[in-house]
Amino acid sequence: MQSLNIQYNPRIDQLRWLAATLVFLFHFHLEYRGLGGTGLSSPWAALIIEGHTGVGLFFTLSGFLFMLIALHQRQIxxxxxxxxxxxxxxxxxxLIFLVATSIxxxxxxxxxxLYLFATNLGLAPTSGTPITGAAWTISLEFLFYLVFPFLARFAMESGxxxxxxxxxxxxxxKAAAFTVNTNSTLMYFSTFVGRFDQFIIGMIAAMVYARHGALLQRVAPLLVxxxxxxxxxxxxxxxxLASFGSVPHSPFWIVWSLIESAGWALLILGWTAFRPRLPAIVERVLTHGGKISFSxxxxxxxxxxxxxxQVGTVRPFEIGWSDALFMIVVTYAATWALATLSYHIVEEPFLxxxxxxxxxAAKTAAQVG
Known part of the structure; x- marks a missing residue:
């Protein structure tokens, strides 16, 4: 559903679709290997092997969108x-938390x-099972929401x-924490220390976009x-250097989120400024994917x-890559359908x-008062 506070840009929904799809492929790859399937190893497949990078795109995109709104409204x-x-x-x-506590x-x-406010820490119920494990990001998102209006105000004042x-x-x-924690993967992957800079980078990207939008439109075909x-x-x-799940302690994690978010910020800038339209059917599908991306x-x-x-590996073709592709298509379509149902039943009424x-809004409230 479109924001009430800024002109709708379908490119942002399309980036949400990309983020959710990358995380899906990451977890599919893990499940597929767990079933005995051949895992990917080529550097060209890193976007799937390390598809958790979609979370970094989500966080950077949050900072970008809300800072754009703040720059547009000037007051929150x-x-x-x-x-x-x-x-x-x-x-x-x-709903997810209730499922987790029921399990x-x-x-x-x-x-x-109390883990309602800290799903990313300790032994949160949502972290005890792969069924609800993705909910760890919500606490970091909400922490950003709590402080964002202040950060936006100070950024607009000081640049x-x-x-x-x-x-x-x-x-x-990050550097100081590395010296006292031997599990740098989890520390940097799911905490304030490891992730908050990605929201900040998204905010910086929004300020660049607002200031240099015309230039970005001209260079977007190259920037993308x-x-x-x-x-x-x-x-x-x-x-x-520090693959998730296999390198628990590496100094690379100190700069990892900065490098990751910088790449996503440039893509956000390029794609949101990119003027040519995709084919209408592609636009509609990807935009819908962004709309249901949270579910x-x-x-x-x-x-x-x-x-x-309950089903396991399906081999309709008895050819490794063809069977894997078939399973991806079927599970992706099923997830798409489930997410669409969830969006209309759980999310949309509240939106x-x-x-x-x-x-x-503030001016209208003052006039009514």
Whole structure:
């Protein structure tokens, strides 16, 4: 559903689709290998092997979109902003949390309710099973929502240098944390120290977009392929130096999120400024994929795990790559259908309750008052 606070740009939904699809392919690859299938190993396949990079795209895109809204509105009503964010993420997130606590019913403790605010830490119920494991990102998203109106205000007052200062501070914390934690993968992958710079980079990209939009439109045909090449390079580098799940402690993780997010920020800038239209059917499909991306992201692991445990490997062609492609298409289509249902049943009714939270809303409220 389109934002009430800024002109709709379908390119942003298309990037959401890309992020959700990359994470899906990452988890499909893990399940497929778990069933005995041949895993990918080529650097050219790093976007799938390290497809968790889609999370970095989601975070960078959040910073970009909300900073664009702040620059457009110039003023954000804090209470209304949080109200909209709660309506956006909480209904489906609470449903997932209830599923997680139901699964872990025999081990559940009342204090575990606090994990509603910290799904990315410790032994959160949502982290105890692959069925709900994707929900760890929600706590980081909401932390960003809590502080974003302040960050946006200070950035508009002081410029990009204010946000650049945050990147320096976070890099210092990353370097210091590396010296005292031997599991740098999880520390940098799912915590404030490891991820918050990606939201900041997204905000910086939005300020560049607002200031140099005309230039970006001219260079977009070159910037899009260049940014794709950079993303492919940095995921291949990650796969070689600090692959997720196999290199628990590497200094590369100190700069990993900066490199990852820089590539995604350039793609966001290039793609949102790119004027030529895709074929109409492609535009509609990808835009719909972005619309349902939140449900797709939170539900895909459950469906993949269900199919892996109850159906297993399907070999209609008895040819390795053909069978794998067939399974990807079928599971992706099933996830798409499930996410569409979830969007219309769980998300959309609450999204219709959102309202404007920018300067116009504040002025209207003052006049009514």
């Amino acid at each position: 009503v804090y209470a209304d902003f949080l109200r909209n964010r709660i309506l956006r993420i909480m209904p489906l997130y609470l 872990g019913r025999d081990k559940f403790q009342p204090a575990d309710l 990009i240098r204010y946000l650049a200062g945050w990147l320096v501070l976070l890099l210092f914390f 392929p260049a940014s794709i090449a950079l993303v492919m390079w940095d995921t291949a580098l990650m796969n070689r 797709f992201y939170l539900l895909h692991m459950a469906l993949l795990h269900l199919l892996a445990t 219709r309750m959102r309202r404007r939270y920018g300067a116009t």
